[in-house]
Amino acid sequence: MKQAKISSIQAMEILDSRGNPTVRVFIELDDGTTSVASVPSGASTGENEAIELRDQDTSRYAGKGVLKAVANVNEKLSPALFGMTVTEQSLIDQTMIDLDGTDNKSNLGANAILGISMAVARAAAKSVRLPLYQYLGGAGAKRLTIPCMNIINGGEHSDNNVDIQEFMAVPIGAPTFREGLRYVAETFHVLKKILKKRGLATSVGDEGGFAPDVASNEDALETIIQAIEQAGYKPGEDIAIALDSAANSFAVDMKGAYDLKWSGAGKMQSSDLISLAKDWVKKYPIVLWEDPLAEGDWAGFKQFTQELGDKIEVVGDDIFVTNTQYIQRGIEQGIANSALIKLNQIGTVSESIEAVRMCRDAGWRYFISHRSGETEDTFLADFAVAMDGGHLKSGSASRSERIAKYNRLLEIERELGVSAQYYW
Structure with a gap:
């Protein structure tokens, strides 16, 4: 041909x-x-x-x-x-x-x-x-991604008093992508009712999650647990939680000093944030934590992974920037156990695939991601299925540029039929 x-x-x-x-x-x-x-x-x-x-x-x-x-x-x-x-x-x-x-x-x-x-x-x-996911991923590309849905925004993605940039609902207990999307979409809508009843804002941030002025970062977690339960699901069994601290945004020197300025929690060191994270992981059903420390805080990142890497997925985003040079260093030094994959962070499809391959070869996970400034393009949905990573973040159950990716994944699930797989 x-x-x-x-x-x-x-x-x-x-x-x-x-x-x-x-x-x-x-x-x-x-x-x-x-x-x-x-x-x-x-x-x-x-x-x-x-x-x-x-x-x-x-x-x-x-x-x-x-x-x-x-x-x-x-x-x-x-x-x-x-x-x-x-x-x-x-x-x-x-x-x-x-x-x-x-x-x-x-x-x-x-x-x-x-x-x-x-x-x-x-x-x-x-x-x-060929469909794009099959062209990029081969005939075996049939695993749908778990939608890690951003339901509360903070940090630089909103104008509120929350330091953590993303609080995500993760439907780990759903049987299919279609049902998983339903689980978290229903939770998102219940969350809106809870916030409205408390007199809090239900406007949304850049990625479609709500951006309320809750009492504290931990209050955001408590409110999400409440929303999961009121939506009829079991926290940690049906729906878990993922976080993206985007710690660069509240880092003082990128090397171990932090100032949780939006919530007023004040100045902390890497060790303080690690202690806080350990408490939260014990108390809440957290399965993934992205950028818990700043990109220059390699020592802190390594300590975080040593303390929590056997319990949760520790994802490096700004520290690795989808670049195999930094991912390789991270693998060699045990800095994390997963890398975020953003196409525009490295700039080509080929280099993004190579970053995924490096993670896979090292036994790491990889977390496919959108950006806060998105378009209606659905390339990311096909790419996520092609890469067989099992989880994707593409924003909330609002804003059409986010929904477009979820709807494309529904189409892919329909095309795959009984061969479609869905698991964490």
Whole structure:
């Protein structure tokens, strides 16, 4: 069978879920296949993430425009990739990396490069008449992800007095993805009623979770337990809890000093946060904790994992930034036991897959993730199934850019039929 080749690549500036510009890429192949991909954007970012190229022109979008990235797609990357075989994902991605010539994709922009990388994968899947999850994951891709649903937002994702950035409901006891989604969606709606009855705000943060001014970080946990029970489920059996501290946001020096400024809990050291975490893990059904400490606090992260890694999944996000260089160091030093995987954090589909492979080979888990600035693009849902990681965070049961991913997963479950699997 003749392999289709790239005949056209074009980009345009669109808006993400925060109303900020991002990149959308259109690809056409010589067999007539077309595809589109849109690039997400993060708010709480690691220092070593691949660089989003922004225009810095304050006369447009407060300097956040992406016309330079669009121009790099249209004028530099498109000519370089013209005529390449679309199924050669790794070669295409490496060609773009080489053309950029920097370690962090700051020359052409990770947003320009990732838009093409995602569109290429989608076009290739369409050209060979396979669903994207099967094209990327092979014939054995049949495991649906457990939806770790963000139901309370704090930190930099909201304007409230909660330090922890994400409190997630995790339907570990559901028999299927469809039922798991129902469990946490029902809990989300019950939570709204509880907050409303307490006179608290039911407005939502960037990722769709509620952003109330609760009494404390622990009060948020207590309120979630109440919501799980009132929704008719058993905490720890039907629905567990996952946390993302995003500790960079309240770190003083990135090396072990912290200031829980939003809640007023005050200044702490790594050891204080570890002690707090140990108490919470004993008291609440927590199964996963992401970025409990800052990206520069490698010693603290290691201690956290030594204390809790046999009880919960300890996920590194900002500390690893989906980069195999940092993940390998983390594996060698026992810094965590899982890595967050964000496509735009590293900038290509191929590099994201390599990060997953490294985790899998080391016996680590990996947690597929959206970004706080998202689009309606559902690439992430297919990617999560393809990578067989078993769990995904894609926001709450509100905001269409989050729901789009969940609805795509429902479609995939329907396509897989009785062969679909679902387990933690």
